[in-house]
Amino acid sequence: xxxxxxxxxxxxxxxxxxxxxxxxxxxxxxxxxxxxxxxxxxxxxxxxxxxxxxxxxxxxxxxxxxxxxxxxxxxxxxxxxxxxxxxxxxxxxxxxxxxxxxxxxxxxxxxxxxxxxxxxxxxxxxxxxxxxxxxxxxxxxxxxxxxxxxxxxxxxxxxxxxxxxxxxxxxxxxxxxxxxxxxxxxxxxxxxxxxxxxxxxxxxxxxxxxxxxxxxxxxxxxxxxxxxxxxxxxxxxxxxxxxxxxxxxxxxxxxxxxxxxxxxxxxxxxxxxxxxxxxxxxxxxxxxxxxxxxxxxxxxxxxxxxxxxxxxxxxxxxxxxxxxxxxxxxxxxxxxxxxxxxxxxxxxxxxxxxxxxxxxxxxxxxxxxxxxxxxxxxxxxxxxxxxxxxxxxxxxxxxxxx
Numbered sequence: 001x002x003x004x005x006x007x008x009x010x011x012x013x014x015x016x017x018x019x020x021x022x023x024x025x026x027x028x029x030x031x032x033x034x035x036x037x038x039x040x041x042x043x044x045x046x047x048x049x050x051x052x053x054x055x056x057x058x059x060x061x062x063x064x065x066x067x068x069x070x071x072x073x074x075x076x077x078x079x080x081x082x083x084x085x086x087x088x089x090x091x092x093x094x095x096x097x098x099x100x101x102x103x104x105x106x107x108x109x110x111x112x113x114x115x116x117x118x119x120x121x122x123x124x125x126x127x128x129x130x131x132x133x134x135x136x137x138x139x140x141x142x143x144x145x146x147x148x149x150x151x152x153x154x155x156x157x158x159x160x161x162x163x164x165x166x167x168x169x170x171x172x173x174x175x176x177x178x179x180x181x182x183x184x185x186x187x188x189x190x191x192x193x194x195x196x197x198x199x200x201x202x203x204x205x206x207x208x209x210x211x212x213x214x215x216x217x218x219x220x221x222x223x224x225x226x227x228x229x230x231x232x233x234x235x236x237x238x239x240x241x242x243x244x245x246x247x248x249x250x251x252x253x254x255x256x257x258x259x260x261x262x263x264x265x266x267x268x269x270x271x272x273x274x275x276x277x278x279x280x281x282x283x284x285x286x287x288x289x290x291x292x293x294x295x296x297x298x299x300x301x302x303x304x305x306x307x308x309x310x311x312x313x314x315x316x317x318x319x320x321x322x323x324x325x326x327x328x329x330x331x332x333x334x335x336x337x338x339x340x341x342x343x344x345x346x347x348x349x350x351x352x353x354x355x356x357x358x359x360x361x362x363x364x365x366x367x368x369x370x371x372x373x374x375x376x377x378x379x380x381x382x383x384x385x386x387x388x389x390x391x392x393x394x395x396x397x398x399x400x401x402x
Contacts, residue, residue, distance in 0.1 A: 001129065001130060001131070001132065001133055002130045002131065002193050002194070002195045003195060004195065005130065005131045005132070005193070008131065008191040008192075008193060009131065009191055013136075013139075013140065014143065016131070016140070017140045017143040017144055018143075018147070019185060019186065019189065019190070020124040020127060020128060020140070020144055021124075021143065021144045021146075021147035021148065022120070022147075022182050022185075023083060023119075023120025023121065023123070023124040023182065023186070024120060024121045024124045024125075024144050024147070024148055025121075025147055025148050025150075025151035026090065026117050026120050026121070026178070026179070026182065027063060027114075027117040027118050027120070027121050028148070028151050028155070029151040029154075029155045029178075030059070030090075030094075030113055030114075030117050030155075030175055031056070031059060031060070031155075032151075032155035032156050032159070033155040033156070033158055033159040033171055033174070033175060034055075034159055034168070034171050034172070035156055035159065036156055036159045036160035036163050037159060037163040037167075037168035037171055038052055040163060040167065040168045041055075041106070041168045044167075044168065045100070045102060045103045045106065046103070047103040047106075051103045051107070052103075054107050055103075055106055055107050055110045056110075058107045058108075058110045058111040058114065059110045059111065059113055059114035059117075060114060060358075060362065061111065061114065062110075062111040062112065062113070062114030062115035063114035063115070063117060063118045063358065064114075064355060064358035064359065064362065065115065066114070066115045066116070066118050066119070067118050067122060067351055067352075067354040067355040067358055068351055068352065068355050069351065070082055070086070070118055070119045070122040070123060070347070070351055071122045071123065071126060071345075071346075071347030071348045071349065071350045071351030071352070072200075072207055072210065072211075072345075072347060072348045072351060073202075073347070074122070074123045074126060074194065074347035075126075075194070075198075075199070075200040075210075075344075075345055075346070075347040075348055076199065076200045076201065076202035077202065078192050078194050078199075079123050079126060079127050079130070079190075079192060079193050079194050079347075080186075080190055080191075080192045082119050082123050083119055083120055083123050083124075083186055083190060084183065084186060084187055084190075085116075085119070086116045086117070086118075086119025086120060086123075087116075087119070087120065087179055087182050087183040087186060088183055089112060089115070089116035090113060090116040090117050090119075090175075090179045091176050091179035091180050091183060092112075093109045093110075093112035093113040093116060094109075094113060094172050094173075094175040094176035094179055095172070095173075095176045096108075096109035096112070097109045097110060097113065097172040097175075098169045098172035098173045098176060099169075113175075118354065120182070121354065122347065122350045122351050122354055123347060123350070124144065125141070125335065125339060125346075125350040126193075126194075126339065126346040126347045126349075126350050127190075127193045128140050128141055128144070129336065129339045129340070129346050130193035130194060130195075130346070131193055134283075134336055134340070135278045135279030136278070136279075137336055138274065138275070138278035138279075138283075138332050138333055138336055139275040139278045139279075141274075141332035141335055141336065142271045142272065142274040142275030142278065142328075142332045143271070143275060145267065145270075145271035145274070145328055145331065145332055146267070146268045146271045146272060148267075149264050149267030149268050149271065149324075149328065150264060150268070158174070159171050162174055194347075198343075198344050200344070200345065210342075210345050210348050211348070211352070213342065213345075214341070214342060214345070214348065214349060214352050215352070217341065218397075219341060219397050219400050219401055220338065220341055220349070220352070220353075221356070221393075222393040222394070222396055222397035222400075223334055223337055223338045223341070223353075223393070223397055223401065224338065224352075224353050224356040224357065225356075225389055225390055225393035226287075226334055226390045226391075226393040226394040226397065227330075227331045227334040227335060227338070227353075227357075227390070228353070228356055228357035228360050228390075229360055229386050229387075229389045229390045229393070230291075230294060230327055230386055230387050230389075230390035230391075231327060231331070231357070231361075231386075232360060232361065232364045232383075232386045233294070233298070233323055233327070233382075233383040233384070233386040233387050234263060234320055234323050234324045234327065234383070235361060235364060236364055236368065236369055236372070236379060236382055236383055236386070237259075237263075237320050237379060237383070238263070239364065239365050239369040239373070240369050240372070240373035240379060241256060241259065243373040243374050244373060244376070244379060245259055245313075247374065248311045248374070248375075248376050249311055249312065249313045249316055250313075251313055255313075258313070258317065259313075259317055259320070262317050262318065262320070262321035263320055263321055263324045264324075265321060266320075266321040266322060266323070266324030266325035266328065267324045267325070267327070267328040268328070269325050269328070270290070270324065270325040270326060270327065270328025270329035270330075271328040271329075271332065273329055274286065274290075274328065274329050274330070274331075274332045274333065275332075277329075278332075283333045283336075283337070284398060286329065286330060286333050287330040287333050287334060287394060287398075289326075289329060289330070290326045290327065290328075290329035290330025290331075290333075291326065291330060291387075291390070291391055291394060292326070293322060293323075293325060293326030293329065294322075294323050294326035294327060294387050295387065295391070296322070296326075297319045297320070297322035297323035297326060298319075298323065298380075298383060298384040298387050299384075300319050300322075301316075301319035301320070301323070301380040301383065301384070302377075302380045302381060302384055304316070304319070304380075305376045305377040305379075305380040306377055306380075311376035316376065319380075320383075323383065323387075334394075335353070337401050337402075338350075338353050340402070341401070368382060
């Protein structure tokens with residue numbers, strides 16, 4: 001924690017949390033906002049389905065690749081320069097997407113969007129720990145998690161509204177406006193939270209030393225597995241939503257909203273309770289409670305899908321929402337433990353945690369989800385399998401971290 005933290009931000013804590021949440025949700029928000037306009041973009045730019053998929057892949061690849069470097073840059077040059085540069089590039093990239101004359105240009109600007117959008121998410125975590133002691137950091141992290149949960153649900157609705165009432169260009173103009181607004185707010189209000197005594201030299205040897213220190217620490221990867229892999233227990237349902245909700249549960253597209261409402265409600269409820277428990281409940285006990293809730297949800301989910309021949313939304317949706325609640329209850333605590341493994345390199349730790357999560361999410365999206373999305377039981381078993389990995393990782397690491 002920065003010893004001068006008390007003098008860096010004199011406003012209400014929730015206002016800082018709101019600004020950091022804006023930084024943290026920009027990346028996922030930009031993924032989902034343009035999805036409703038896929039067909040419209042393809043018609044206008046004469047793009048094939050493969051090329052349209054590349055607009056998403058380019059974004060995700062850029063996002064994952066730069067995740068490794070945003071934090072290291074923030075440890076050397078400061079939090080503010082990395083955030084502001086990232087927002088400026090994101091705004092320029094969004095304008096480029098809006099003006100793209102061909103699918104090739106759109107893919108290129110989407111890649112730049114992805115490379116820059118992750119800066120806020122990575123650095124905001126380090127800023128939280130720079131500014132607050134563990135219990136207060138957990139409260140702020142929980143508030144950020146609430147907003148993080150809202151973004152994926154709101155983004156498609158915003159994108160769909162803009163596409164219907166204007167056209168697909170309006171979506172990217174809107175993202176450019178969001179980027180410009182965040183740029184102005186952070187340029188004016190965001191303090192530099194990296195203390196001068198923790199500035200890391202920016203050179204290849206120092207960077208490699210830091211990556212090797214974290215990469216060689218099994219506790220780091222165990223904590224990443226404990227938080228990131230169980231997330232895919234609910235993410236696999238989001239990725240499989242058309243086949244699962246429409247094909248298996250027989251819901252109309254207009255009824256998909258209920259799944260997202262329940263899941264996001266679970267995340268918001270768990271994150272809110274995590275913030276309330278900060279400083280009152282032992283962190284290990286809170287993580288155990290979150291995992292126990294997820295175990296209960298997974299057992300109920302698998303049992304119902306194994307026992308009942310036809311899936312029905314009335315009993316299929318609540319276990320996923322309960323799973324989301326348990327994950328959000330424990331993940332702010334685990335994230336704080338990741339950042340505290342190497343206090344002098346919190347930016348790098350945040351980067352590598354996000355990179356590990358991005359790789360796992362990519363494998364689920366590209367490999368696992370297509371294999372299981374057409375079977376309700378396979379989805380339930382896959383979700384439980386992800387939880388089991390996280391559970392084993394936490395059991396191993398819990399006595400090895402403070």
